[in-house]
Amino acid sequence: MQAKFTITFTEVNPVQPITLTTTAFNGIVGTPETGSLGPQGGNGGPYTVTVDSSTPLPDGVLLDDQGNVSGTPTVAGSFSVNVTVADSQG
Numbered sequence: 001m002q003a004k005f006t007i008t009f010t011e012v013n014p015v016q017p018i019t020l021t022t023t024a025f026n027g028i029v030g031t032p033e034t035g036s037l038g039p040q041g042g043n044g045g046p047y048t049v050t051v052d053s054s055t056p057l058p059d060g061v062l063l064d065d066q067g068n069v070s071g072t073p074t075v076a077g078s079f080s081v082n083v084t085v086a087d088s089q090g
Contacts, residue, residue: 003029003076005058007069009037012052012082018042020085025069029076037067042087052082 007025011018021038039047049067057063060074063083 005029005073005076006078007058007061008078008080010080010082011085018047018085018087020067020083027073029073032072033061033069035069037063037069037083037085039067039085039087042085043089045088047088048086050084052084055080055082057081 005027009020009023011020018039018041021040022035023037025033025035027033037049039045039049047067048065049063050065051057051063058073058075058077058079061069061071063069067085
């Protein structure tokens with residue numbers, strides 16, 4: 001049986017109505033994952049995405065400041081991750 005993981009992203013404290021086009025990633029532990037949260041709206045890009053340190057990503061997964069998810073998860077489970085998204089106006 002393959003170990004699975006789910007990461008659900010939630011935007012917190014939006015200054016402008018910025019939405020994420022993708023908020024969940026599902027996969028298999030040990031299998032590379034890539035994708036983007038796809039921020040849009042507000043005052044337009046570029047957007048800066050940061051992870052709330054109280055809700056870290058699972059080991060092996062990274063989120064860059066543009067909202068791109070990458071890496072190979074090393075642990076199974078469900079993870080809720082809060083992110084803050086700033087638009088071109090901050």
